[in-house]
Amino acid sequence: MTQAAPATRRRELWLLAATFLVAVAGLIYELVAATLSSYLLGDSVRQFSLVIGLFLSSMGLGAWLSRYVDEALTGFIWAQIGLGVIGGFMAPLLFFAYAFLGHVGLLLYSMLGLVGILAGMEIPLIARVLESEGAHRFRFENVLTADYLGALIASVAFPIIVVPFLGLMSASLVFGCLNLGVAGFTLWLFRERLKRGVWLIWAIALVASLGALVQAERLVNVVDTNLYEDDIILNEATSYQQITVTRFRDRVRLFLDRSIQFDTLDEHRYHEALVHPALSLAPRKAKVLILGGGDGMAAREVLKHTEVETVTLVDLDPRVTELFRDHPKLARLNNHALSDPRVTIHNMDAWKFIENSDAIYDIIIADLPDPRTIRLSKLYTRAFYNLMAQRLSAQGAFVTQAGSPLFAGDAYWSVVETLEAVDNPAAVDGELSTLPYHVHIPSFGDWGFVLATPDALRQHSLVLSEGLKFLTQDVWQASQVFGVDVARRPVDVNTLQSHPLVGYYNSGWDHWFR
Incomplete structure (x- = not known):
């Protein structure tokens, strides 16, 4: 074996390792862009589809453009420096653009396109470098294996490690530094072939990225202060x-x-309207199920009814319920409802809980996020409401927040139509009886709810708890009146196959605020 053979073998192993590392970084950039686009632009399905499509097509363009790079090694290093800077600073720049300009679409897709082009150049350039090195038994599939394995690791790590422990801004910068680290080690390994100018640009990019990473928390605070x-x-x-x-x-x-x-100035309006009509009209209220409502405000209102014996609260994010149970200042807002011995908390998906439960409840309250995405819309589908109806007692009551009949009227009335299409387990060939109502909440505007029962409501007057700040009999009667501009209109039932609710919701809010 010649003296050059060990050096060649080291370079071969490094380039395969570099393929793995740059694949991790590339997919992280794609996921950061997709997450940011859904956060800042809404409609996660559409945004994720656009991001994935643009990123993959840009990678294809980058792979094609790589043929015009004469020096594969130099091209690979410049691609890493470019990715370190553009990909690393993508999240900070997008957050700042959103906070100070209010528009991020053009910048997001432009940066994503550039990242995709540079990422697409990596594999062809690495393959050419390996071939030029006379890599021991070089096989292109080894490069692809390292690339795909890196993508797998990134996709698993992103939701479990990257977002919870780094946040999007720091994650973008960390993986930018990773690309620059790959560039730096490659520069050192092939130092006899490369010019000093590349070292200078790399050093400037690395110092800028590390400086931004050190200041990431301060950058987040600047953005949030403006938001x-x-x-x-x-x-x-x-x-x-x-x-x-x-x-x-x-x-x-x-x-x-x-x-x-919620806003503590007016959250009582929302939570009193959500909770008390259902509990006042139902003949029994011993067992209550709350879906969502991890802040404990709905539970606080439920516990004002002395007949309530147990409250089961199901919220996906354990950190929310932990904060509003254990943080002294936040727990005070819900009167320490989540520490009440009658309350049991389950941190899991509402659908899975309903699907796997065999308990029967007198009252079910859905305090769930708005159906802006298909993931959330499934909790407003006929299929979900059918499952929910199986968990409701024959004389029970179900109530859900249903968005704004003014800002997203089609979405609101679609929720009503969907509940009316649910099979009534208490009556053969029957449907649920529904009662739509709405109130004004300054933080949200005109906000709607839907009350549904297996048994037709015999009376609409309420027997209200003492100490309410907003809801009265007169307010309740007025809440059932809808003006012409928010009146019922023909809309489709929301199903798992079609999800028209997502389109209704997003188009309604876009019409008013975009």
Whole structure:
């Protein structure tokens, strides 16, 4: 074996390892872009489809363009430097553009296209370098295996490790530094072939990226300060969502994925309207199920009814229920409802809970996120409501928040139509009886709810708990009246096959606010 053989073998092994590392980084950039686009532009299915399509087509263009790179080794290093800078700074730039300009679409797709082109050049260039090195028994499938394995690791790590522990901004910068690290080690390994100018540009890019990474938390604070009106007292990324809590004097607001969930100035309007009509009209209310409502506000209202014996609360994100149970200032907002011995918390998907449960409930309350995506829309489908109806007692009541009949009227009335299409387990060939109603909530605008029962409601007057801040008999009667511009209109039932609700919801809000 010649003296050059060990060096060639080291370079071969490094280039295969580099293939794995750059594959990890490339897929992370794609997932960061897809997640950001769904956060900032809405409609996750459409955004994920656009991001994946653009990224893959850009990779194809990059692979084709690689043929015009004369020096494969130099081209690979420049591609890594470009990815380190463009991919690494993608999330910070997009967050800043959204916070200060309000528009991110053009920038997002432009940066994603550039990242895709550079990522598409990597494999052909690495293969050419390996061939030029006379790699021991070079096989192209070894390169592809390392590439696909890297993609697998990235796809698994992204929701479990990357987002919860790094957040999107830091993740983008960390993997930008990874690309620059690959470039740096390759520069050192092939140092006799490369010019000093490449070293200089690489060093500047690395220092800038490391500096931004060190300041990532401060950058996040700058963005969030501009996005939110009030002081941020808590800001965490979980495997499921971004949790942000803000405060101004005694006013506290909760945001999930930057969408407001409640404001303590008016949350009582929402939660009293959601909870008390169902509990007042149902003849029994011993067993209550709450789907969603991890902030404990709905549970607080439920526990005002002394007849309630057990409350089962199902919320997907354990961090939300943990915060609103254990954080002293947040738990105070729900009167420590989540610590009440009558309350049992299950952190799991609402569909899975309903599907696997055999319990019967007197009251079921759906305080679920708006159906802006298919993942959320499934919790508003006829199939889900059929499962829910099986868990409801014959004289029970189900109530759901259903969005705004003003801003997304088609979506609201689609929820009503869907509930009316549900098979009534208490009557052969029967349907659920529904009662739509709506109230004004300053933080949300005109907001709607739907009450459904297996048995026709015999009376619409309420027997209300003492100490309510908003709901009265007169308010209740008025809430059942819909003006001409928010009146019922022909819409489709929301099903697992069609999901018209997502389109209704997004087009309605886009019409008003985009």
